[in-house]
Amino acid sequence: MMAVNPSDLKPSALAFVPFVSVDNMMKLVHAHGVEAFLTGLASEIEADFKRWPEFDKTPRVASHSRDGVIELMPTADAENYGFKYVNGHPKNMREGYQTVTAFGVLSSVANGYPILLTEMTLLTALRTAATSALVGKYLAPEGAEVMAMIGNGAQCEFQAMAFRALCGIKRLRLYDVDPAATDKAERNLKAQGFDVVRCSSPEAAVEGAQVITTCTADKQYATILTDNMVGSGVHINAIGGDCPGKTELHRDILLRSDIFVEYPEQTRIEGEIQQLEDDHPVTELWQVMRGEVAGRRDAKQITLFDSVGFAIEDFSALRYVHALVANGQFCEQLDLLADPDDPRDLFGMLTRAG
Numbered sequence: 001m002m003a004v005n006p007s008d009l010k011p012s013a014l015a016f017v018p019f020v021s022v023d024n025m026m027k028l029v030h031a032h033g034v035e036a037f038l039t040g041l042a043s044e045i046e047a048d049f050k051r052w053p054e055f056d057k058t059p060r061v062a063s064h065s066r067d068g069v070i071e072l073m074p075t076a077d078a079e080n081y082g083f084k085y086v087n088g089h090p091k092n093m094r095e096g097y098q099t100v101t102a103f104g105v106l107s108s109v110a111n112g113y114p115i116l117l118t119e120m121t122l123l124t125a126l127r128t129a130a131t132s133a134l135v136g137k138y139l140a141p142e143g144a145e146v147m148a149m150i151g152n153g154a155q156c157e158f159q160a161m162a163f164r165a166l167c168g169i170k171r172l173r174l175y176d177v178d179p180a181a182t183d184k185a186e187r188n189l190k191a192q193g194f195d196v197v198r199c200s201s202p203e204a205a206v207e208g209a210q211v212i213t214t215c216t217a218d219k220q221y222a223t224i225l226t227d228n229m230v231g232s233g234v235h236i237n238a239i240g241g242d243c244p245g246k247t248e249l250h251r252d253i254l255l256r257s258d259i260f261v262e263y264p265e266q267t268r269i270e271g272e273i274q275q276l277e278d279d280h281p282v283t284e285l286w287q288v289m290r291g292e293v294a295g296r297r298d299a300k301q302i303t304l305f306d307s308v309g310f311a312i313e314d315f316s317a318l319r320y321v322h323a324l325v326a327n328g329q330f331c332e333q334l335d336l337l338a339d340p341d342d343p344r345d346l347f348g349m350l351t352r353a354g
């Protein structure tokens, strides 16, 4: 019988991939501070939007079922490939599960090896908020300080923190069909120093707000905002309409708004604009960020960010976290990749370990 070489039993250095657990992600965010983390992340997203043509792009691959959706979101540039696994199950919250959970991988294009595996439930909330606020920086009316937040679930506080850090929002007007959600958001946001007003209806929430964020979860064509609720000059940050058959705004609002999107090919399937003709004009945000197309043109214009969440935002987040954990802090080394001494002797590695 062949002697077992102890080095066969111990993974080589190439076997290990940095893994950021939920626990480490929380420590990493706290080490920087939530707002500084969001601001840094928004800069990464902005830099990647500005080099949009360099990316491989495809609408996400969605597997729909009666209660939800499971999606894969891939993209790549010349150096890195990234993907996120994410679900969306609006009924989950009532059963004690998160509506949205996620994890993701960043890889080297050169050899295909993964270089990061990370939780992305928190990171999705952070990147969604960073993207919304980054877009708000380009589209929200000058001097906006008041934001209505309709839907006070898991994403809500992240949105508020990002809008304060990037756009100067100070006052929040909260509404949710479930008062317990508003209790939670009010508690968390007051503790962060926000001036918070609880509202008894969506109509009350939008009063005096220059920015309206809708982040509800419902697996249907919902009408969170009707046309009469939206006055001239506001910016709408609509993040909860992100699946076929799942929208938040009345169609008439869309017809009065200038609509800004991430990737039209995906947004036309999943966003608010699924309610419109396929050729309804929309503006791509990367072009606004590059200064090629106007964002907000005047104080009366209604701007709408029809957010669905695009793979490049997750790619930016993966690269941001990868750089932050490069010193070995806030991650564990996971024995993820089989690495036999002789790359062709994968079977030998297996048998020697028996």
Ligand SMILES: NC(=O)c1ccc[n+]([C@@H]2O[C@H](COP(=O)([O-])OP(=O)(O)OC[C@H]3O[C@@H](n4cnc5c(N)ncnc54)[C@H](O)[C@@H]3O)[C@@H](O)[C@H]2O)c1
Pocket (backbone or CB within 6 Å): 088, 090, 093, 099, 100, 124, 125, 128, 150, 151, 152, 153, 154, 155, 156, 175, 176, 177, 178, 181, 215, 216, 217, 218, 222, 224, 238, 239, 240, 241, 242, 307, 308, 309, 310
């Ligand atoms: N665009 C993006 O990039 C992106 C990213 C993440 C999540 N999302 C979407 O954002 C939404 C919110 O996600 P979450 O994780 O906060 O979900 P969540 O389930 O934690 O919270 C949703 C909240 O919406 C409330 N709600 C439902 N219907 C409502 C209505 N008619 N009026 C007012 N409130 C209502 C619920 O009571 C709940 O508190 C989901 O639809 C999710 O799919 C979008």
